[in-house]
Amino acid sequence: MTTLTDPPQESFRLSMLLNDTRYRSYTFQFIALILIIAFFSWLINNAINNPTLQSNGVGFGFLWTSAGYDINQQPIPFNSQDTHLRASVVGVMNTLIVAFLGCITATILGVIAGVLRLSNNWIVARLMSIYVEAFRNVPVLIWILIIFSIMTVSLPGPRAFRGDDPQSSMLFDAIAFTNRGVYVPKPLYEAGSLAVFITFILSIAAIFFYRRYATKLLYDTGRLLPVFWPSIAMFFVPTLLVFFVLGRPIGLEYPELRGFNFQGGIQVRGSLIALWLALAIYTGAFIAENVRAGIQAISKGQTEAAASLGLRPNRIMNLVILPQALRVIIPPLISQYLNLTKNSSLAIAVGYMDVTGTLGGITLNQTGRALECILLLMLFYLTISLAISGVMNVYNNSVKLKER
């Protein structure tokens, strides 16, 4: 008779650290950790022993000292007596301005080009593929420089607008394209303009609620309310009504030629326009590809199924194709926005004062605090990136197909 015995108690041997899969991963991780710590302590040790860093010290006190340089585009007031910190904040705002403008323009361009590339019109489809290929295959820096040269070299100087028979004239007598930038009218807010704004916001909210009500009514009772024309009416009528009733409280200040330059209005500098257009057109080409891929990813069976249910073509697009295509399009779209924001750091090549130009450019050169400046710069971009990818993850989870 055999009796069952307990399995032999294996004693731990040192060789098991390498040969036993249960312990081997600990060995590897331990070695990796040691190596990484050794590498970083070597780097930090070098930094501590570095003569430049030893004499200067490392600290962020320089942020509160006077900057001593001017910034040509100031979303908030800034003069050369203000601190480096304020200069950096102005830079951050300039980055966000160009990124925001660029993202909107790129989306519009990209969606139009992506849809037209699938058009059954031969010449339009070809033109769009030429646009996409030309811009995807040439560095964005070259495009920025090309558009910047157009802005500064090809456009006329303010002098050309002078005289009775000027060589150049303003567009609609309101917009002047000069080699010092584009001058556009500036809105002037007088008493009562707040009321106009509030009316506008309220009417947008009203449109939103009206559409929800119409959908609810449709699902509950099957009655179809008109949505498009009432929305348009709600968008324009109340705001315009208040605007004229209050006696046109929002006016425009037109730019005009005074002395050697234009005065009044808003001066949009060539560097901003170059950066904005180049980033928008370049990123638009990538977005066009994403849009095309998203629409093509929806199988033809979906269109046919919707058609066999009796839906009309525009309803097929709105209710069946687009909701599914957006699921495919939006994640790469958001990463294109991220790329655009990061590429906006190329502003330094055309002298647009974004955060790379202020904090990573002039502040760095003036104070010589390379380590701190670049650390802050990376931190800023990292924050934006992580925030956007966080938003993207939330979105991805919310639209994920719930299978099984």
Place this chain on the structure above:
Amino acid sequence: MSDTHASSVAFVRETAIEPAPPPATETGLIKWVRENLFSSTMNSILTVLSILAVYYLLTLLLPWIMNGVWDASSIRECREKLDGATGGCFAVLAERWHQLVFGRYPQDSYWRPMLAFVLMFAAFAPVLFSNLPRKLLIGTALFPFVAYWLVWGGSVLVPVAVLLGFVAGYLVYSRLVDQSFAMGFVGGVVAAILFWWASGFVVTEDASFMSLPAVESRDIGGFMLNLILGVVCLSVSLPLGIALALGRQSSMPIIKFFSVIFIEFIRGVPLITLLFVANVVLAYFLPPGSNFDLILRVMIMITLFASAYIAEVIRGGLAALPRGQYEAGDSLGLDYSQSMRLIILPQALKISIPGIVNVAVGLFKDTTLVSVISMFDLVGMVRGPILASTDWNGVYWELFGFAALLFFVFCYGISQYSQWLERQLQTDHR
């Protein structure tokens, strides 16, 4: 019977009618135009608008290209020759082509980078086209050393010593790999480092055996610099990217943690900030007195940058493989390195090819960013020495157009290759 039939029916055709030609609007060019250009009102409007746009662009571009001046010594001479007519001043390309392509590389040595460039195609051929004989891969392995010797010059002993170090490492690796992959890998690395350390005594800087005149790194510029940065950084970042992707998928928390931190950090910051690091900050973290070339520092940062992006692409490939493939490897009794090398990676890399090519094209385009930290690559040459010179101040379109064209040819070529490769590797039936 036939009589009665003949009298009741007036006429019966006995032969088939000749097939009529289709209506004129349904054949040939007219049909094509109707279907593809004027199928609806909207399409007709779009077509007319597009034709107008193309016409407008051509009237701008054609005279500019056709009237171009190719033979002049300065922009003033160009303008005199044009005499008010529209035309490009392409003479700047004819006169400064050597700066645009080679930077300040010594003129009598142009054959060296040219030869390296030609050899590059020979070296890439067996990698790119799998139907070529596999023996050619030996040439690919030798290429980096030959190319380094050709471009930078100096004694041939330096690259040979480096090469022999790799050979020694490989020999040790192939002896030990039967026991375990990790042991072979570590043994190979140790053997190579030992060899390089030992060879340091034999090979000295001024060894003149089979020596080409040395060229300073700062003299390397123009499009050549873009190509060198692109090729070197991409080749080095591929293995790094694979390692990072495997690290991110790994079940070991510490390895995974560091891989994730590295990848997310690099992907979160723009390349320019990394180039700033290479330019001004990296020196703080190196031993005092060490003197790295700027080009080497830039290569390190661009390689790290590219490897993070490649890691994400390959991670996508790894995630796209069905779990069954991993389980199949385990059930065959393969260990981690075997199942990765033999089962997972070949499939995952195949899926990732389009993504890797996208990264490659993006990386190649991004090499122009080095002009921001005052290196004289193609864009840096245009913006710096050429546009700033009194002779050519103002020749924007010709120079930028040339740069754009050069990049377009290379990047478009790469993406066309990738589409061809995708079709080749397609194993499913569609």
